[in-house]
Amino acid sequence: MTSNTTKYIIVGAGLSGLTTAYMLTKLGETDFVILESRDRIGGRIFTDDGIDFGATWFHDHHQNVGGLLNELNIDKFYQYSKGKSVLVYSTMAPAHYFENDPNSPSAFRIAGGSTAMINSLAGHVGEERIKTGVTASEIVNDNKNEVTVVTDKGTYSAEKVIVTIPPRIATRINFSPELPKSLQKVMEDTHTWMSNAIKVGLTFKSPFWRNKNLSGTLIGQVGVVTELYDHSDVNDKTFSLMGFVNEGMRDVSAKERKKRILAHLQKYLGNEVLEYLTYEEKDWSQDKDTSCNKIKSIYMSPKYGNSKFEKKYFDGKLIFSGAETSPVYGGYMDGAIYSGLVAAKKILDN
Ligand SMILES: Cc1cc2nc3c(=O)[nH]c(=O)nc-3n(C[C@H](O)[C@H](O)[C@H](O)COP(=O)(O)OP(=O)(O)OC[C@H]3O[C@@H](n4cnc5c(N)ncnc54)[C@H](O)[C@@H]3O)c2cc1C
Numbered sequence: 001m002t003s004n005t006t007k008y009i010i011v012g013a014g015l016s017g018l019t020t021a022y023m024l025t026k027l028g029e030t031d032f033v034i035l036e037s038r039d040r041i042g043g044r045i046f047t048d049d050g051i052d053f054g055a056t057w058f059h060d061h062h063q064n065v066g067g068l069l070n071e072l073n074i075d076k077f078y079q080y081s082k083g084k085s086v087l088v089y090s091t092m093a094p095a096h097y098f099e100n101d102p103n104s105p106s107a108f109r110i111a112g113g114s115t116a117m118i119n120s121l122a123g124h125v126g127e128e129r130i131k132t133g134v135t136a137s138e139i140v141n142d143n144k145n146e147v148t149v150v151t152d153k154g155t156y157s158a159e160k161v162i163v164t165i166p167p168r169i170a171t172r173i174n175f176s177p178e179l180p181k182s183l184q185k186v187m188e189d190t191h192t193w194m195s196n197a198i199k200v201g202l203t204f205k206s207p208f209w210r211n212k213n214l215s216g217t218l219i220g221q222v223g224v225v226t227e228l229y230d231h232s233d234v235n236d237k238t239f240s241l242m243g244f245v246n247e248g249m250r251d252v253s254a255k256e257r258k259k260r261i262l263a264h265l266q267k268y269l270g271n272e273v274l275e276y277l278t279y280e281e282k283d284w285s286q287d288k289d290t291s292c293n294k295i296k297s298i299y300m301s302p303k304y305g306n307s308k309f310e311k312k313y314f315d316g317k318l319i320f321s322g323a324e325t326s327p328v329y330g331g332y333m334d335g336a337i338y339s340g341l342v343a344a345k346k347i348l349d350n
Contacts, residue, residue, distance in 0.1 A: 005157045008032035008347055009149050011136045012164035014043025015055075015333055016322045018121040019068070019340025020162055020347070025125050029348065032158075034125070035151060037135040037165075037289050041122055044194065044290055044323075045333070046282070047113030050238045051201030051231055053282040054194075055114050055333050057107035062334035064341070072120040075111035080230040083213040086268045088220025095268055100215065111234040114333070138174040139163070141314040162343050164322045166192040166290065167309070179313060186306045190324050193304070193331030195291035198245040198283040200225065200261055207232055207239040208272040216241055216269075224249055224257075224264045241265070250283065257281070304330020312346065319346050 008024070010017045013036035021034055040046070044054040057079060058065040069076055081100040089096060100106065110116055122130060131153070138150035139161060149156045163170055167187035178184075207230065209216045216230030228243030249257045258279065265273040285291045305327030309320045321343035326335030 003155050003157070004033065006031050006033045007159050009147075009156050009158040009161040010034040010164060011139075011149065011161065012036060012043065012322065013038075013041040013122070013130055013132070014164060014322070015045055015118065015121075015336040016340040016343070017043075017162070017164035018118060018125065019337050020164070020321060020344045021125040021129065022121045023341060023344035024347070027344070027348070030126070030129070032129060033156060034130045035134045035136055035149065035156065036130060036132045039133050041130060041132065042115055042118040044284070045114045045118050047115035048280065049201070049203060049240075049278055050113060050233050051203070051240055051242050051280065052109075052114050053199045053201060053242075053280070054284075056109060056231075056242070058110075058333060059107055062329060062332065064328070064334045064337040068337055069110065069117065072117060072124075074116050074120060075234065076108040077111055077234045079106035079109055080210075080232065081106045081215045081217060083210065083215040085215045085217035085219065088218065088223045088268065091222050100217075109234075113233075136163075136165075136173055138176065139314075139318065140176045141317065144315070147314055147317045160317045160319065160347050162319045162321050162347060164320075164340070164343070166190070166195070166322060167320070167324050168192050168292065169289065170320075175318075183308045183313070186308050190304070190306070192290060193323060194284060195287075196247060196285050198247060198250065198281060198285070199242065200245050200279075200281045201231065201240060201242040202265075202273070202276040202280075203238060203240045203278045204272070204276055205239070207236075208275075209241070209269050212270065214269060218243070218265070218268055221246075224260045228265065241269075245281065245283075250285065254281075304335065319343055 013034045046054040084097040087096040134151045134153045136149050136151050140148045142148050147161050167190040171187050218228040224246050226244050226246050231240040231242035304324050309325035321339040323331050323336040326339040328338040329335040
């Protein structure tokens with residue numbers, strides 16, 4: 001087992017951790033390491049085959065996302081919404097249609113997929129500072145000047161550590177000495193935003209729905225797919241549909257779920273659905289670095305950005321960050337960036 005020393009340690013290479021690392025780098029502070037459990041960076045931002053299986057949309061009021069994209073020189077574009085959208089309010093009733101109000105523009109998407117933002121941040125930070133496949137299991141307040149992070153790949157010591165992993169997942173870490181009981185309770189109670197979501201994405205040779213004046217949007221809590229959207233890329237070179245699967249489908253076999261999803265989409269968008277090039281699902285509840293396995297019900301309280309996360313612990317050497325700790329758009333990408341920026345300031349502040 002190796003032992004490594006840097007000035008700072010960031011646990012988690014999601015949007016929050018990478019934003020902090022980017023800020024530190026910008027300020028000329030490069031003596032840090034990011035420890036990431038997964039074998040990839042990005043956390044709940046994950047674009048595969050052009051499909052955002054994690055975070056996708058943001059709005060004008062998400063100024064931290066807009067600001068960061070500007071700084072990184074990454075374009076945004078409107079969610080495609082031209083044509084008729086389908087409203088499924090009863091599985092027995094015929095399809096109902098509605099049209100998007102052209103005066104209230106759709107949400108924005110990120111050109112190249114949300115992962116474009118992650119890759120750009122990582123590029124500025126430097127791959128050599130990001131250690132993937134490293135899971136933190138213990139954080140020890142050793143002495144006045146040092147804190148140690150014990151991982152499955154050795155120990156890492158630093159003056160300060162920022163924990164950016166979702167608070168509920170962070171309760172798996174053995175903090176020594178123990179964190180205050182009230183903080184442990186808040187961490188345990190803080191639902192990880194979207195950790196229960198199941199997404200489905202399909203790619204096609206052509207946007208057959210557009211040719212029928214359909215937007216690709218399909219909304220309805222009663223069906224197996226609760227939301228679906230056109231997810232073609234910014235240049236209209238690859239054509240896809242992406243959406244959320246009804247959580248009731250979690251306990252159905254993968255084969256049966258796919259059959260039912262395709263049948264649902266076929267019913268409302270047409271037989272061309274069956275001519276997909278690729279079909280993928282992602283159930284975040286099965287992803288140990290985001291969720292706690294099978295979720296049967298969700299208790300969404302307390303709200304995000306609890307003031308306990310603002311405090312420093314371990315004599316100022318331990319800082320919490322991440323979307324769920326943010327008092328600004330907690331749970332969202334905007335909150336992740338906001339908390340990442342605040343954490344960079346906090347860590348540099350003596
Ligand atoms: C399906 C889905 C859809 C979403 N849609 C949107 C959307 O449209 N718009 C929006 O604004 N937001 C959306 N979000 C939320 C958005 O993804 C998050 O707000 C944001 O990505 C959180 O970033 P983060 O860095 O705070 O946390 P995370 O991305 O969770 O990063 C934490 C990192 O810590 C790592 N980690 C965990 N445990 C350990 C450990 N023990 N040791 C080391 N590393 C560890 C994880 O692997 C992860 O990489 C969505 C999320 C999901 C899942």
